[in-house]
Amino acid sequence: MIANGLVPVEPPGKAVFLNFPYDQQFVPLYLAYIAGVCSYQLIPRVALEVPGGQRRLDRIIELILGCRYSFHDLSRVELDLRRPRTPRMNMPFELGLTVMASYQNPKEHTWCVFEKDYRRVLKSLGDLAGSDVYSHGGRPKGVLRQIANALVLENRRPEMKQLLAVHQYLTKLLPRTLQARGAKSCYEASVFKDLVYAAQRAVKTVLGT
Amino acid sequence: MRKRQPIVIKGGFLSDDEVARMLGISRRRQKELDRITEEYFREQRQHLSKWNTPRKGRDDRKRPRAR
Numbered sequence: 439m440i441a442n443g444l445v446p447v448e449p450p451g452k453a454v455f456l457n458f459p460y461d462q463q464f465v466p467l468y469l470a471y472i473a474g475v476c477s478y479q480l481i482p483r484v485a486l487e488v489p490g491g492q493r494r495l496d497r498i499i500e501l502i503l504g505c506r507y508s509f510h511d512l513s514r515v516e517l518d519l520r521r522p523r524t525p526r527m528n529m530p531f532e533l534g535l536t537v538m539a540s541y542q543n544p545k546e547h548t549w550c551v552f553e554k555d556y557r558r559v560l561k562s563l564g565d566l567a568g569s570d571v572y573s574h575g576g577r578p579k580g581v582l583r584q585i586a587n588a589l590v591l592e593n594r595r596p597e598m599k600q601l602l603a604v605h606q607y608l609t610k611l612l613p614r615t616l617q618a619r620g621a622k623s624c625y626e627a628s629v630f631k632d633l634v635y636a637a638q639r640a641v642k643t644v645l646g647t
Numbered sequence: 648m649r650k651r652q653p654i655v656i657k658g659g660f661l662s663d664d665e666v667a668r669m670l671g672i673s674r675r676r677q678k679e680l681d682r683i684t685e686e687y688f689r690e691q692r693q694h695l696s697k698w699n700t701p702r703k704g705r706d707d708r709k710r711p712r713a714r
Contacts, residue, residue, distance in 0.1 A: 452661060479660050481669060507654065548654055590653040607687055614683070631670040632680060638666050639684045647660065 454480045455501060455508035457532045460625040464514060468624065469612070469633070470578035471509065473604040474585035476637040477596045480507070485532070487627050499535060506547065508536045509588075513554040513576060515562060530563060550588050552581070578605055596645065604640045611636055 454475050458464060475482045483505055488497040502508060510533040517523045533551065540547040553559045556571040572588055574580030582601040611633070612624055619628045661669070667677045 451658070478656050479658070480656065481661065481666060550654075588653060590655050592655060592657050603691075607684070610687065611683065618679075631672055632676070635663075635666055635670055635672050635677065636680045636684055638660070639663060639681060640688070642660060642663075643684060643688045 451506045452479065452481050453483050453505040453507075455505040455536070456482045456484050456511075457508060457529055457536070458484075458511040459514040459526060459529060460486070460623075461514065465612075465624055466578045466609070467511070467513075467574070467576070467581050469608040470581035470605050471511070471585070472630075472633050472637050473608055473641075474582045474601060475509070476634065477601050477604060477641050478585065478589040478591060480589075481638070482634055484630060486625055486630050498532065499539075502532070502536050503539055503547075508547065508549045509552060509585075510536065510549060511552045512559060512563065513552065513574070552584060594645075596641075600641075600644045603644050604637055607640045608633055608637055 456471055456475070458468060458471065472482055483501055485498050485501065488494055488501060510529060512529055512533070515526055515529055518526055533549070536547065536549045540549055550570060550572060551559065551566060552572045552574055554574065554576040556573045559566055559571050570588075572584035574584045579598075579602065582598065582605065586596070586598070586601070612629075615629050615632045615636075616622075616624065619626065619632065621629045623629075624633075663677065663681070666672075667674075672680075
């Protein structure tokens with residue numbers, strides 16, 4: 439699948455669509471999602487990889503449909519501080535798209551919702567009552583712990599200290615990557631791709647595989 | 648809340664080349680990231696082995712003595 443200039447999503451069984459906010463406060467959790475997902479032999483994909491333009495929505499849908507799993511972090515669904523102050527609806531919107539896609543093909547897509555506190559979801563998105571919500575407490579270690587709860591590997595179980603070692607490495611690597619890419623934000627596609635590649639490389643080193 | 652059923656991931660890791668191709672990372676950048684990663688974890692191992700060495704085996708003389 440390379441239509442619309444997207445990087446092909448293959449093999450689909452290994453791709454996870456990550457849906458989270460792109461803000462400075464979220465950076466430690468952003469790195470934790472990359473470290474956690476890569477530790478479970480999966481490759482994270484994000485809407486950041488999709489260039490802007492008229493057909494951005496089509497491409498996001500295409501990316502979601504190309505992923506076997508998706509993780510949606512709703513912990514920062516709140517009013518944006520910049521004027522005009524509006525609620526941040528991208529995350530619930532992309533979750534809605536995913537839920538619809540998974541209803542059409544239940545065997546081809548599995549989604550998980552992550553929140554700081556699961557009670558927040560019950561209030562902000564009551565339609566999800568009865569669904570799994572993983573509470574991470576707003577901390578990187580919480581994200582790693584909940585990814586370990588959501589995923590199980592057939593042949594081994596990564597230890598928390600290994601997951602933390604990968605996260606620590608990404609934290610160290612980030613300034614260097616920003617400099618190498620001449621990027622102002624870690625939420626640029628090139629930086630994200632570098633971090634994902636480095637994370638899966640680090641996981642193999644840490645696990646000795 | 649219903650009981651959670653974890654997702655079982657089958658199969659092994661994708662090779663580095665497969666991941667690089669999937670992400671659209673150039674061969675040159677891939678090599679650079681490989682080198683940085685190796686270097687970091689080699690330093691980590693050295694750091695850990697230094698502090699895991701029994702006190703008797705350490706060469707403490709290299710440190711300046713307190714006067």
